[in-house]
Amino acid sequence: MRFNRKTILSVVSCILLVCTLFSCLTFNATSATLDELQTQLNQLEKEQAQISSKINSIKNDKNKQIEYKNALLSQINNTRAQIDAYTNSIALVDGKISDTDTRIAAKDKELAQLKNEFKARIRSICMNGGDSTNALLSVLLSAEDFADILTVAEYTKNLASYDAKVMEDIAAAVKAIQSEQANLQSERNTLATYQAKLASKKSDLDSQLATANQLIVSLGQQESQLNSDYADLEREAKKVEEAIRLASINQNNGTFDGSFYWPLPGKKADYRLTSPIQAARPHPVYGTIRAHTGNDYAKAGINGLPIYAAASGTVSIATYNAGGFGYYVMINHGAINGSTYSTLYAHMTRYVVSKGQTVKKGDVIGYVGSSGAATGPHLHLEVRINGSPVNPDPYFN
Numbered sequence: 001m002r003f004n005r006k007t008i009l010s011v012v013s014c015i016l017l018v019c020t021l022f023s024c025l026t027f028n029a030t031s032a033t034l035d036e037l038q039t040q041l042n043q044l045e046k047e048q049a050q051i052s053s054k055i056n057s058i059k060n061d062k063n064k065q066i067e068y069k070n071a072l073l074s075q076i077n078n079t080r081a082q083i084d085a086y087t088n089s090i091a092l093v094d095g096k097i098s099d100t101d102t103r104i105a106a107k108d109k110e111l112a113q114l115k116n117e118f119k120a121r122i123r124s125i126c127m128n129g130g131d132s133t134n135a136l137l138s139v140l141l142s143a144e145d146f147a148d149i150l151t152v153a154e155y156t157k158n159l160a161s162y163d164a165k166v167m168e169d170i171a172a173a174v175k176a177i178q179s180e181q182a183n184l185q186s187e188r189n190t191l192a193t194y195q196a197k198l199a200s201k202k203s204d205l206d207s208q209l210a211t212a213n214q215l216i217v218s219l220g221q222q223e224s225q226l227n228s229d230y231a232d233l234e235r236e237a238k239k240v241e242e243a244i245r246l247a248s249i250n251q252n253n254g255t256f257d258g259s260f261y262w263p264l265p266g267k268k269a270d271y272r273l274t275s276p277i278q279a280a281r282p283h284p285v286y287g288t289i290r291a292h293t294g295n296d297y298a299k300a301g302i303n304g305l306p307i308y309a310a311a312s313g314t315v316s317i318a319t320y321n322a323g324g325f326g327y328y329v330m331i332n333h334g335a336i337n338g339s340t341y342s343t344l345y346a347h348m349t350r351y352v353v354s355k356g357q358t359v360k361k362g363d364v365i366g367y368v369g370s371s372g373a374a375t376g377p378h379l380h381l382e383v384r385i386n387g388s389p390v391n392p393d394p395y396f397n
């Protein structure tokens with residue numbers, strides 16, 4: 001059975017009264033502090049677990065972003081190489097276009113010169129100037145005989161037809177070069193279009209990269225903030241643990257005779273040691289993890305079996321810890337040769353004692369269960385000397 005609020009209040013009032021009478025307020029104050037400390041420790045452990053899971057999720061996000069960023073980088077490098085290739089191709093075509101310009105200019109010059117020469121020849125033939133037909137007529141009329149006239153006419157006609165042929169050839173050559181140039185220009189336009197597309201793609205990739213970089217920086221900041229919060233909690237939890245240890249030492253009011261009683265029905269040999277006490281190992285990332293501070297005992301049908309006080313003493317903790325011990329009880333047995341002994345019983349279905357209560361060896365204090373962080377019903381049993389957990393096994397032989 002559990003004590004209701006009224007019963008607890010009246011018990012607490014009684015203890016307060018008795019303690020005031022016997023001037024032993026120190027014990028009560030320590031006991032209250034111990035409970036508060038334990039609650040504080042539970043809270044810290046819970047927060048720490050939440051932060052740890054947040055850190056893992058942020059790390060995961062950050063790694064994904066880094067992977068994404070690397071993919072973007074290789075895409076950007078590839079696009080940049082393609083843009084460079086197009087730049088080279090365009091430069092090559094530009095060179096060819098410039099070459100056609102030179103060739104066209106040369107042909108134009110040749111044509112202009114030919115035209116000038118032709119004009120000069122005609123001018124020399126038409127010595128008298130004026131209308132070219134009249135000029136030609138005067139050449140013909142000044143000829144000495146008809147044979148001469150024919151010769152001059154033939155010469156003039158041949159000359160004109162020769163010049164016309166040459167000039168036509170040059171014009172055709174210019175046309176061919178111009179058509180070549182038009183092809184080159186069209187090729188250049190195609191290349192420039194592709195290059196512009198790539199430049200736009202690269203600009204998109206650059207902006208995605210900038211976003212990814214920002215996210216990575218922000219996740220990194222969150223991660224380091226959480227790591228620092230985690231470390232703060234770790235330091236705080238250590239302080240509280242030490243305070244609990246010191247509080248346990250100060251409770252020297254028991255009548256411990258030095259021997260422990262096996263706290264479950266039957267013999268210790270009837271039970272399996274499912275998980276032994278283990279010292280804290282350095283955590284691969286955060287430095288330390290909590291140690292396993294006692295031995296776990298189990299057997300078939302253990303659930304609901306009574307748990308007995310291993311020795312007489314005063315209940316120093318009877319509380320619930322969701323993240324760890326579940327319903328658990330700690331009994332202070334007092335000191336032998338200056339060392340204070342305590343026992344702790346965790347993962348109960350329920351406890352039937354309350355803080356400050358005096359218990360005798362063999363009294364039922366609670367029942368076996370799997371409350372708190374437990375995978376199945378078992379008894380987590382601790383022996384503490386001056387607050388520090390020791391291997392409980394040798395004390396129960």
Ligand SMILES: [Zn+2]
Nearest residue numbers: 294295296380
């Ligand atoms: Zn355990």
